[in-house]
Amino acid sequence: MLAGALHVEVGGRRRQLTTGELLDILPNTAHRMWNPSGEAARARWETRPGGRTEQWFRGLAALQGTDWVNQDGQPKPLAFAALASEHQDTFRLAGPQWAVRPALVAASAIARLRGFRAPPA
Structure with missing residues (x-):
């Protein structure tokens, strides 16, 4: 720190x-x-190997000031799901992946239908 x-x-x-x-x-x-x-x-x-960790955090930061975050600056669930889905190689939600991945894909699809586009990396 x-x-x-x-x-x-x-x-x-x-x-x-x-x-x-x-x-x-x-x-x-x-x-x-x-x-x-x-x-x-x-x-x-620091992340080793680094993968796309920097892009993950840049994506989260790019959501600030948009309608895709709540009043505390936290990504709303659909935006978080869509961003997490875009970065499955870097970020994985905790829990059994057989249950998590389909839910993530479904929420990500709903976010895209509602206009969400992943911020450029």
Whole structure:
């Protein structure tokens, strides 16, 4: 963490990550991070192999200021599903993939029917 703090959940365990701390996440380990405060948080993120991780985060950032995010700046479910579907090689929702993937594809199709277009990478 470069500045501020993030809440993290890795493999079902939650903790707070603060300035100066490091976090390693093993491949194929379910994880999520969020900033519950109004304070800025800055982190350096490295992914190995990198894949299209940068494009995933750029896509999320490009949604800001559109109707595809809620008042907190979080992607609405259909937009998130469509973006996740576009980045299945990089991002996978936790859960049994036999159930997750069809739901993701269906929600992504609905998003496209409603006008969603994945932001350019």
